[in-house]
Amino acid sequence: MDDWRESQEILVMDGRIKVPYTWSAGEVGTTYLEALRDDKRFMGTRCPECGVVYHIPRMHCPDCFAACAEWVELEPQGELVTYTVARKHHPQLSPVEGLFGYGVIKLEGADTGFLHLLGEFAEGELSSGMTVEAVFADEREGSVLDVRYFRPLRGVE
Ligand SMILES: [Zn+2]
Numbered sequence: 001m002d003d004w005r006e007s008q009e010i011l012v013m014d015g016r017i018k019v020p021y022t023w024s025a026g027e028v029g030t031t032y033l034e035a036l037r038d039d040k041r042f043m044g045t046r047c048p049e050c051g052v053v054y055h056i057p058r059m060h061c062p063d064c065f066a067a068c069a070e071w072v073e074l075e076p077q078g079e080l081v082t083y084t085v086a087r088k089h090h091p092q093l094s095p096v097e098g099l100f101g102y103g104v105i106k107l108e109g110a111d112t113g114f115l116h117l118l119g120e121f122a123e124g125e126l127s128s129g130m131t132v133e134a135v136f137a138d139e140r141e142g143s144v145l146d147v148r149y150f151r152p153l154r155g156v157e
Contacts, residue, residue: 055109
């Protein structure tokens with residue numbers, strides 16, 4: 001009898017294996033997430049060499065490689081640098097009800113932007129350069145999703 005391993009063509013299939021993993025947020029990440037969770041404050045770090053304020057904070061400047069030991073408190077609002085409006089809802093990708101999007105937001109006091117969700121806006125309301133503000137979750141657990149999303153700044157209600 002023939003050995004099937006010698007006579008059979010070997011076909012391959014592409015796939016993706018998802019491996020759940022848990023790791024420490026690290027010294028900088030933990031400080032950042034605690035301020036977000038406990039005080040609704042955004043913190044960044046400043047590079048002592050080039051002066052760039054990073055948000056999300058970095059332990060080392062990617063340009064100078066200097067240690068960024070200085071913490072800087074940032075405003076909970078900033079410039080919507082760029083964005084996209086999502087047209088299809090998916091429960092795992094869009095925790096925001098209704099019209100939502102993804103945007104790069106540069107908080108006041110920071111020199112770099114970060115990606116987050118956008119919500120509470122009308123069709124056609126968003127534009128690059130506009131000011132958006134953070135909407136915090138009522139129950140926060142030490143995650144970037146302690147900020148539910150950013151919305152257009154509408155002033156004091
Ligand atoms: Zn630097």
